[in-house]
Amino acid sequence: MTLEISPVATLQGDLRPPSDKSLTHRAYMFASIADGDSVVRMPLRGEDCESTLHCLIQLGLRHEWMSPSEIRLVPPREWQVPRGDLDCGNSGTTMRLMSGLLASRPLDVTLVGDASLSRRPMQRIAEPLRMMGATVEGDTAPLHIVGGQLRGIDYVSPVASAQIKSCVLLAGLGAEGVTSVREPSPSRDHTERMLRATGVRIEQNGAVSLAGGQRPHGFEITIPADISSAAFFLVAAAMLPQSSLAIHDLSMNPTRTGILDVLRQCGVPYELLGEREELGEPVSTLEIRAPKFLKPFEISGSLVPRLIDEIPVLAVLATQCEGTSVIRDARELRVKETDRIETVSTGLRAMGAEVETFEDGLAITGPTKLKAAQIDAAGDHRIGMAFAIAGLISDGGVKIDNAESIATSYPGFTDDLMRLAII
Missing domain, CATH: 3.65.10.10 (Enolpyruvate transferase domain)
Structure with a gap:
């Protein structure tokens, strides 16, 4: 065009x-792991956020559009193995944050993207997930992830990146022990704010830390x-x-x-x-x-x-x-x-x-x-x-x-x- x-x-x-695209991505992902139903109003209906929603639906998230600008989301009791690859489209946020959620679940999943996303570096999230105990094949898309029992780590990120930090923290929710992320300078804190607002206990003192085994509460948000x-x-x-x-x-x-x-x-x-x-x-x-x-x-x-x-x-x-x-x-x-x-x-x-x-x-x-x-x-x-x-x-x-x-x-x-x- x-x-x-x-x-x-x-x-x-x-x-x-x-x-906000970042908040829409996170609202969909948090709703997929919450302890109850959630309602998201005014979500961004752009292609990147639709990629996140479609991936989560394949993993078992149920949804109902109450109106063109309001969606009710019902989390699955257990995530299911998707029938095919999870297509992240052009969305780096989808691929990087979804990897953190998948890594702590006993699933064998492949994440793919378009030509542009397939050139973008994924080693930066693959490395900490491997340190936590997940199997991650590929440093660019496609990423093949075999999740399972993770252990918390104290990860020092080489760059200030909200996507890296969010990936590790989301994996940490399903890990044993405490997971911490340290950055050279503060990056976007949407994930931390949403964690805290949905009842997840986090600590911030030079690092962002959380204990595994926590789940966000169901929530309502107007993006x-x-x-x-x-x-x-x-x-x-x-x-x-x-x-x-x-x-x-x-x-x-x-x-x-x-x-x-x-x-x-x-x-x-x-x-x-x-x-x-x-x-x-x-x-x-x-x-x-x-x-x-x-x-x-x-x-x-x-x-x-x-x-x-x-x-x-x-x-x-x-x-x-x-x-x-x-x-x-x-x-x-x-x-x-x-x-x-x-x-x-x-x-x-x-x-x-x-x-x-x-x-x-x-x-x-x-x-x-x-x-x-x-x-x-x-x-x-x-x-x-x-x-x-x-x-x-x-x-x-x-x-x-x-x-x-x-x-x-x-x-x-x-x-x-x-x-x-x-x-």
Whole structure:
């Protein structure tokens, strides 16, 4: 699919972005191991989360759609052997977290994915699961897992990764003894918050620890909106003069709000209103306005895990900042759906931007009037959406090839963009 985006004058209006993908994945998985029924409202209906739901149904999870936006989930007494391979599609979250759940159960299962997911590294979760006693064959998909009786470990993760941490903790729920995970810097804590909110006892003191043999209680949750999806509109509003947006029901988990730190560096005014909680997760409305000019920013160190998925669109923002913006310590970008460092830099250079690349990041000097270009999203949803935002401020728009992957996380992206845009 080729997506064509024309330049616009400004963005105005109200937005409720898609529900949080990470929370939808976890809600489905927690419901599959809970001690009672659960209800999930406003789940993300994108392809990645559907992959998680379909895998769990094959393992015995029963479900009933009460309405198009509300699903009741009934956990199986015992997980069943699926009739075939579990297809994780393009979803790294599905494959990595599901591996943790499967490892503690007496099942022989193979996890597969599409061509992109099959290139992504899985050794990072296979290693701790093997240390716990599971049989895991493959360091990339397909992963063949033979689960069984696990023992708790004290695992020191080489990288700050919520997927690694969550995989090990979910395996630890079914392990003997205590399982702990230590990271070089804090990663997203959705799993810890949901564990605590559903009655699982965890300790956090330099490591995240839990004792095996615990089960989450059944729960109800209305999934808040995803800040990673909102990021594209936050950046667009910051770059387009006179823009003013109100973004509602937004997940404000502090391990995910690094983009707000960057907006502050750039001098972008915003305000949080109506703060509340949803199953341990803070939620707010965010109002944002375009500044008179944009100051350059720096991203490195502990800030990186808090905005790793937003870096492609923040690179677009950097092209409009007055000076050089620098992104370092983001080597993880090279093993996402694409090598995002190279994909972003190639696309921005094609649009006339001044970009220097490093092994772990980028330096971008602006402001630059971006020119029209044809961009290959390479099947990466965040690349596709990032360059759609770049097209809004270009002198002739962009054509984005292989943009169908946008539907994996934001099926209504183009419709929302056109609704808010003023030509």
